[in-house]
Amino acid sequence: MGFYLWLDEDLAWAQGTYEYRPMGTAVIAATDLFRRRDFDPRRKMPPPRSAEFAGQFASLGHLNATLKARRKRAR
Numbered sequence: 001m002g003f004y005l006w007l008d009e010d011l012a013w014a015q016g017t018y019e020y021r022p023m024g025t026a027v028i029a030a031t032d033l034f035r036r037r038d039f040d041p042r043r044k045m046p047p048p049r050s051a052e053f054a055g056q057f058a059s060l061g062h063l064n065a066t067l068k069a070r071r072k073r074a075r
Contacts (some may be wrong), residue, residue, distance in 0.1 A: 003034075003063045008051035012067060014039070016060075031071060033064045 006013040012030045016023035016039050025045050026038035057063040 001059055003057045003060065005054040005057060005063055005066065006047040006051035007054050007070075008048055011051075013045075013047040013051060014063060030067070033067060034060055036060065 001016065001018050003014050003016045007030060010030050012028050012032075012034070014026050014034055016026070022041055023036075023039040024041035025043045026034055026040070027045070028034060028038060054066065057066065
């Protein structure tokens, strides 16, 4: 598995792969957490140009831990 995360103001964008097959793209509120069902292989939306690349992650849990840590810092 592999996930790429971009953050843009109030939205979080992620693209995922599972054993070299694209899982697709997911877009959620930056205050939410990603779930496997959020990813749709038919969704091919690129993140907006204003989005900031936040990194590459090995698991959905690691991706969500980063979002949780970001929320704690924002308080």
